[in-house]
Amino acid sequence: MKEQLLNEDTIAAVATGLGGAGIGIIRVSGDQAIALVEPLFKNPKGKTLTKAASHQLLYGQMVDPQTNMDIDEVLLSKMVKPHSYTAEDVVEINCHGGIVPMQKILGLLLSAGVRMAEPGEFTKRAFLNGRLDLTQAEAVMDIINAKTEEGLKYSVSQLEGKLSDHLEEIDQELLAILSHMEANIEYPEFDIEEVTNSEIKTSVVTAVKKIDQVLEGSEAGKIYREGITTAILGEPNVGKSSLLNTLLMENKAIVTDIPGTTRDIIEEYINVKGIPFKIIDTAGIRETDNEVERIGVEKSRNLLDKANLVIFMRDISKPLSQREEELMTLLKNKNTIYIANKTDLKETEKMPDPWIPMSLLTEAGIDLLKQKMVDMVYAGTVNQDADYLVTNSRHINQLNKCKEHLHAALETMASGMPVELISIDVMNAVESLREITGKAVGMDIINQIFKNFCIGK
Amino acid sequence: MTYQGGNYDIVVVGAGHAGCEAALAAARMGFNTLLLTINLDSVAMMPCNPSIGGTGKGHLVREIDALGGEMGKNIDATMIQSKMLNTAKGPAVHSLRAQADKKNYQFRMKEVIENQPNLLLKQQEATEILIEKGKITGVKVLTGAIYACRAAIICSGTYLKGRIIIGDVSYDGGPNGLFPAMYLSQSLKENGIELQRFKTGTPARVDAKSLDFDKMVIQNGDEKIIPFSFETEEINIDQVPCYLTYTNEKTHQIINQNIDRSPLYNGEVTGIGPRYCPSIETKVMRFNDKDRHQIFIEPEGLNTNEIYVQGMSSSLPEDVQIDLYRTVPGMEHAEFMRSAYAIEYDCIHPTRLKASLELKDIDGLFFAGQINGTSGYEEAAAQGLIAGINAVKGLKNEEPVILDRSQAYIGVLIDDIITKGIDEPYRMMTSRCEYRLLLRQDNADLRLTPIGYQAGLINEERYKRFLDKKVTVEKEIERLLSFTIKPSAENNEKMIELGSTPIKKSLSLFEILKRPEMTYDLLAVFDDQRPALNWSEKEQVEVQIKYEGYIKKQLAQVEQYKKLEHRSIPNDLDYTKISGLRLEAAEKLNAIKPLSMGQASRISGVSPADMSVLMIYLEQQKRRNQRAGD
Structure with a gap:
């Protein structure tokens, strides 16, 4: 946490979620803000960020300097210190293309040496740099605490399940080899097998492979996986699974099944006009629709808690059941789209607001539904959680750092350096990894030594 | 009175x-x-x-x-x-x-x-x-x-x-x-x-004349003794050997049979002991898959028969101690002079x-x-x-x-x-x-x-010697940096003779010394202008050059560390009065009263968010004081 206490480096974060109008803003602040964004930016007339005037918008493309490929059409605004929110040099990148390019840009910034801001860090800097008034100190502390708690919630929910298992495996692998090296160093005369370079190499390479697996999962799937969480609710046989199939039909390509994110609730992804939606409990939808089985109230509640958007569906040809009434009370405070299905069975002149008439046989109403879904996102009613994006980018960045240290360890070894230098690299790798989980290394190495080896006079 | x-x-x-x-x-x-x-x-x-x-x-x-x-x-x-x-x-x-x-x-x-x-x-x-x-x-x-x-x-x-x-x-x-x-x-x-x-605890001391050293492995000292003190020129003594022997199944059997008589295991001893010095019963109980444990036999001095039995500290009763020591090869007839004990x-x-x-x-x-x-x-x-x-x-x-x-x-x-x-x-x-x-x-x-x-604890003469060494080392490193050799046939022949590989372009001796197989002494064959360095100066030159890259990396980390150590925190702060701080963090900080941001960040239970809150608070206080001073 040294960097974040020094306030000297350049930080970035998503300043707004992909809410209204689908525009997201990435804010970069610090001495290097302009210099680090510059190589990622291309203006059609050759204008540069460095030469641009303060507080003016600059149109152009963000490009990946490695591949020279365009990533997104953006508007940059440069704010030269002290005339910015943080009183540091600030560049704001207004992205248009939605969540995927945003994630990509953030990733490029991080690998260029920008650090992901801690929760509330922009506000903290603004205060420390005298931008905020003395009376606002308390409010700043509150923001830091609130954002930390919020961030924690997301990172914990993201760390549930297989991802956390993978990280734990990598951690254990590295800790085991590290404590073996350290035991050899601390107790050279004891009966502990000297760890060989080939053993270290095996462990390091194994760890690198596992990191690559996690990274692959995160890059191919995770990005799409952070869509707007959507639940489809309704009584059995109202047509939920048909709706799901219809929505999925056009989206076969991005239905992924990457281990590590799905557990008992199966999720599937659809892309509606560039906005990813994550439909949760697809297994439940199919099950309850096939067998005449109702989902319990508790499970409904559970689903509702998870969802940012709910699609509630009923069969218009049947009278409203007591269950449906119950469900609809639960939905009162949720962002809900109401669908009256099976209009083919019961001709209805006009559906009362907010019901969307639908017939899945003729696909009538599907376009209206899609429009409504997109409208709700653009209107900002339903918000893509920026924190998901942030934690995800942060994890990817830390994993990459961890990998770099492991490669350094292999190099150190190859250049014939002694074990205590290899150990420094492996230790750095563990620390990078631990920044994801927030667990300090502290006494873990020493504890491991005494747990695994019988040493001491 | x-x-x-x-x-x-x-x-x-x-x-x-x-x-x-x-x-x-x-x-x-x-x-x-x-x-x-x-x-x-x-x-x-x-x-x-x-x-x-x-x-x-x-x-x-x-x-x-x-x-x-x-x-x-x-x-x-x-x-x-x-x-x-x-x-x-x-x-x-x-x-x-x-x-x-x-x-x-x-x-x-x-x-x-x-x-x-x-x-x-x-x-x-x-x-x-x-x-x-x-x-x-x-x-x-x-x-x-x-x-x-x-x-x-x-x-x-x-x-x-x-x-x-x-x-x-x-x-x-x-x-x-x-x-x-x-x-x-x-x-x-x-x-x-x-x-x-x-x-903590200590093993028994046994009588040297009751031991059979032939059954143990001799452990000699180094041929050349390097002194601890930077003032000691050299140490010339006849060194005394130590010995190595091992416990065996019988030893472990005795411990297992008598473990209920160990106060470490029957609850008699409540003090917290160091994991670094486990008793023999702890080793056997915790690592029961190990079929033997090392025992180092160390003399306690030149004018005594007392032998320190490293690896056998124990709080078992005396009779059990004697039995179990006597299972070890070379100690079959060991006579106790002092028993092993634990101390609280x-x-x-x-x-x-x-x-x-x-x-x-x-x-x-x-x-x-x-x-x-x-x-x-x-x-x-x-x-x-x-x-x-x-x-x-x-x-x-x-x-x-x-x-x-x-x-x-x-x-x-x-x-x-x-x-x-x-x-x-x-x-x-x-x-x-x-x-x-x-x-x-x-x-x-x-x-x-x-x-x-x-x-005032180092005298002028020693300080001067220290300064001389420092300058000598620095100068020599400088000299090696600017002393280059060409990839001539003659030079490359020498490189091969030294067990290294030929050079392809002109390189400084500094660069060549970085090769793992190279030492400062070996490089003498290329170096006709070499000053006379003593062994500790040579050692410095060699270590500082060989590990230069890694040393630089750590120095960069130290720079960051130092900055945080220099951000001081007033020691009269009442952390419980800082509203944004979590209670756990406030209590820990109050107990330790760290002197710097660096020290505060090392306290377990103080999170990055707590540190941010603390920074805001300190800035707030600073501005208040400034305002009061205006």
């Missing part, structure tokens, strides 16, 4: 490894010092293993020496075997260890102390510390004498309420058959100093101390050594030296000497115990040091001699 025993600047309680260094430093800095010991025959006693140094600990001894302490010189003068450990690994973890002639070690240290101007050594048991208005004013002893003082350093080792445990037998006692100190604990408690109970003792919570080792809320009262919860002679001596120096600094109204984590193992040791607190005896380990590559035993003089000199 009490009486006035005299006036001193500084009273040091306890003449073990911490007390000796503390008293010598204080007296050498010109202050009138009294050193109290429960028994004059126990000065600088080594009640456990007969060696000084080892991994991490060897670093401490060299640092003590660089600062002007006595331990390095004392072991140099009294060693009977020496070994540089970890030579198969890199220079950062090379560690010196020497076997001591225990009695000789004590006699020499006692002699040095007795002949030190400004220092008086007395046999007295301290029973009370006298405090007035939050300040130490004197130390009272069992006979009734009161020694008035302006500072006191408590180095009571394992004596406080010492309790000896040998199987089902236990009694009040100090180490090595000495009396315990039964009164001082009470006085500390009455002055608000909370105590905790720690435990009182120690303080070191988080109550400042980095100077002064108690936070009693002026002039310092603590050093095992009373602070550490284990080991070297750890004790290091703290003693720092406490001694800082007691004087306090009396002179000068800033204390505080070594940070990037300067010395001593800095890591003290920062660890005062910041993180401890729940088991603390042993120095190289892996505790994040800047291990910079804190090598070979450069302890370069790191710390100026600090010892400024404190």
Whole structure:
């Protein structure tokens, strides 16, 4: 946490979620803000960020300097210190293309040496740099605490399940080899097998492979996986699974099944006009629709808690059941789209607001539904959680750092350096990894030594 | 009856490894010092293993020496075997260890102390510390004498309420058959100093003439002895060997059969023991898949038959101990001279101390050594030296000497115990040091001699020699940087002869020395302008060049670390009044009262968010004060 206490480096974060109008803003602040964004930016007339005037918008493309490929059409605004929110040099990148390019840009910034801001860090800097008034100190502390708690919630929910298992495996692998090296160093005369370079190499390479697996999962799937969480609710046989199939039909390509994110609730992804939606409990939808089985109230509640958007569906040809009434009370405070299905069975002149008439046989109403879904996102009613994006980018960045240290360890070894230098690299790798989980290394190495080896006079 | 025993600047309680260094430093800095010991025959006693140094600990001894302490010189003068450990690994973890002639070690240290101007050594048991208005004013002893003082350093080792445990037998006692100190604990408690109970143990001493060394593996010392002290030119002694033997199934069987008689396992002993010195029963119980454990046989001196049996510390009853020792090859007929025992003792919570080792809320009262919860002679001596120096600094109204984590193992040791607190005896380990590559035993003089000199513990002559060495090394590195050789046929032939590979372009000797197979000495064949360097200068040149890249990386980390250490925090802060701070963090911070942002961030339970809140609060206070000042 040294960097974040020094306030000297350049930080970035998503300043707004992909809410209204689908525009997201990435804010970069610090001495290097302009210099680090510059190589990622291309203006059609050759204008540069460095030469641009303060507080003016600059149109152009963000490009990946490695591949020279365009990533997104953006508007940059440069704010030269002290005339910015943080009183540091600030560049704001207004992205248009939605969540995927945003994630990509953030990733490029991080690998260029920008650090992901801690929760509330922009506000903290603004205060420390005298931008905020003395009376606002308390409010700043509150923001830091609130954002930390919020961030924690997301990172914990993201760390549930297989991802956390993978990280734990990598951690254990590295800790085991590290404590073996350290035991050899601390107790050279004891009966502990000297760890060989080939053993270290095996462990390091194994760890690198596992990191690559996690990274692959995160890059191919995770990005799409952070869509707007959507639940489809309704009584059995109202047509939920048909709706799901219809929505999925056009989206076969991005239905992924990457281990590590799905557990008992199966999720599937659809892309509606560039906005990813994550439909949760697809297994439940199919099950309850096939067998005449109702989902319990508790499970409904559970689903509702998870969802940012709910699609509630009923069969218009049947009278409203007591269950449906119950469900609809639960939905009162949720962002809900109401669908009256099976209009083919019961001709209805006009559906009362907010019901969307639908017939899945003729696909009538599907376009209206899609429009409504997109409208709700653009209107900002339903918000893509920026924190998901942030934690995800942060994890990817830390994993990459961890990998770099492991490669350094292999190099150190190859250049014939002694074990205590290899150990420094492996230790750095563990620390990078631990920044994801927030667990300090502290006494873990020493504890491991005494747990695994019988040493001491 | 009490009486006035005299006036001193500084009273040091306890003449073990911490007390000796503390008293010598204080007296050498010109202050009138009294050193109290429960028994004059126990000065600088080594009640456990007969060696000084080892991994991490060897670093401490060299640092003590660089600062002007006595331990390095004392072991140099009294060693009977020496070994540089970890030579198969890199220079950062090379560690010196020497076997001591225990009695000789004590006699020499006692002699040095007795002949030190400004220092008086007395046999007295301290029973009370006298405090007035939050300040130490004197130390009272069992006979009734009161020694008035302006500072006191408590180095009571394992004596406080010492309790000896040998199987089902236990009694009040100090180490090595000495009396315990039964009164001082009470006085500390009455002055608000909370105590905790720690435990340690030592193996039996057996009679050399009852052992069969032919059944063991001989362990000789190094051919060339490298001294601990930077002042010792060379050491020429006939070294005495140690031996290695092993436990076996029979040993383990006896332990298993008698484990219910071990007070460690039947709940008799409640003190917390160090994992670094597990008893043989702990090793066998915890690692029951291991079919043998190493036993190192170490002589306790030249004029004694006593043999230290490293690896066999135990709190099993005496009869079981004898049985199990006799299962070990070479010890079939071992006769016990002293039995193995466990000892429980009182120690303080070191988080109550400042980095100077002064108690936070009693002026002039310092603590050093095992009373602070550490284990080991070297750890004790290091703290003693720092406490001694800082007691004087306090009396002179000068800033204390505080070594940070990037300067010395001593800095890591003290920062660890005062910041993180401890729940088991603390042993120095190289892996505790994040800047291990910079804190090598070979450069302890370069790191710390100026600090010892400024404190007045290093004399002019030695300081001048240090400066000479520093300049010589720097110049030589410069010279090697600019000395290039061409890829001529002749040069490349030499490269191959030296076991290296040909060079393709002109390279400096500096670059060539970075090759793993190259040494400074080997490069002489290319180098006709080489100045005459002694071995320690050569060593410096070589290490600094070979590991240059890694050293630079650590130096960059140190720079960041230092910045945070320099961001100071006022020590009168009431953290519970900072509204944004979580309760757990506020309580921890209040207990430790960190001096800097760096130290605060090392306290367990203080999160990055807490640190951010603290920063905002400090900035708020600063602006308020500025406004008030306007």
